[in-house]
Amino acid sequence: MFQGAYPLEERYDLWSLATFKPNRKIPVHRWFYFKEGFSRELVVMLAGELGVSEGDIVLDPFVGSGTTPLTCMELGYRGIGVDASPLAVFVSLAKTRIYSPDELRQALDSCLATRPIHQVLDGLSNTVKRAFPMKSLQELLSLMDAVETVENEDSRIFLKLALMNAAVKASYIYRDGSVLKFVKRPVPPLRPLFRKIAQAMIDDVKKIHFRSGPAIILEGDARRLEAIEDESVNVIITSPPYLNKIEYTKMYEVELELFFRKKRLDLLRSYIGLIARSPPREIPSLDGLPDSAKLYFYDMSESLKEMWRVLMDGGRAAVVVAGGVYPDKVVESDVILAALAEDVGFKVEKIRVISRRVATSGRTHRIGAARESIIYLRK
């Protein structure tokens, strides 16, 4: 199958690898359910196809929940992850440390030995107050204080993630598709839940085997990878936000405020720009697209330039993307991004289509198929 200038290879058998689902059974990978994430298996497959060797540097500039660098540590590659979301950076960091189970156990015991202290709730938003039964919120703030006093930084990060996971389970939070809802229901007491979740995570630490040191995880913008030197990366494996897809930050509003002291950041829109800007310079190939799509592709073109800059000569990249559905049309991101990558200087090796959802308007009128694809690039 050919679409314009690029060979499209159809591999619909691979569709589930581009979802987070397979990670739910894998130690450490399962520490944070990230709906937008892809699987460990996909990273293993892509690393093999792109010829990554032991000791190579693999970058994921949209690292999300850390699947790429975590898998790299298992395979003996050096992983670097960048993300603009403090929550994603934190989760990736927590999943890519090398922990001592004994040290974690001691830190957990010392947190559990503290007594709850009455907490003042003045600074908290109504959203946070509505998300928990009062008793759980009091308990949570006390445990957060206890975790903050843990001296060893890695243990502190680990326990913070365990507590965040426990807090969600002891809350009224219900994430329905891309909407955050609060549903009043009986919830389990937080302290025993925290113990159970942290203990299960410590068991995971004993199960995973790493062949390289901790990954480097940075908060940053994929359009300006200032911390990464020119031609210093062997391979890029990544999945940027999908065009016209869900708003990430709203879903995690409660965690962001409680654990990262961020109130309702409208940081990340469905396009990858951090700040809404005036319309970008014109790219002729984008003529006729909706404005939000133009902004998305403009930002992605900036990010592709950065990928080109940091890759070594001959370096390869695999970029997982999907088409955007608009009321009257489907915008085929894979071929547009491939063309933008070519403008930047990349050779497009192929586009592998892994899923294809028929999009309709008014339920019956077929407006096209939104493809999910992997774009293979070479510098």
Ligand SMILES: C[S@@+](CC[C@H](N)C(=O)[O-])C[C@H]1O[C@@H](n2cnc3c(N)ncnc32)[C@H](O)[C@@H]1O
């Ligand atoms: C599709 S998710 C990546 C999921 C990841 N592959 C995983 O398995 O968890 C896209 C990520 O891009 C991040 N992002 C959005 N805009 C960004 C930007 N300008 N720079 C860096 N990261 C950005 C989002 O915070 C989100 O974590």
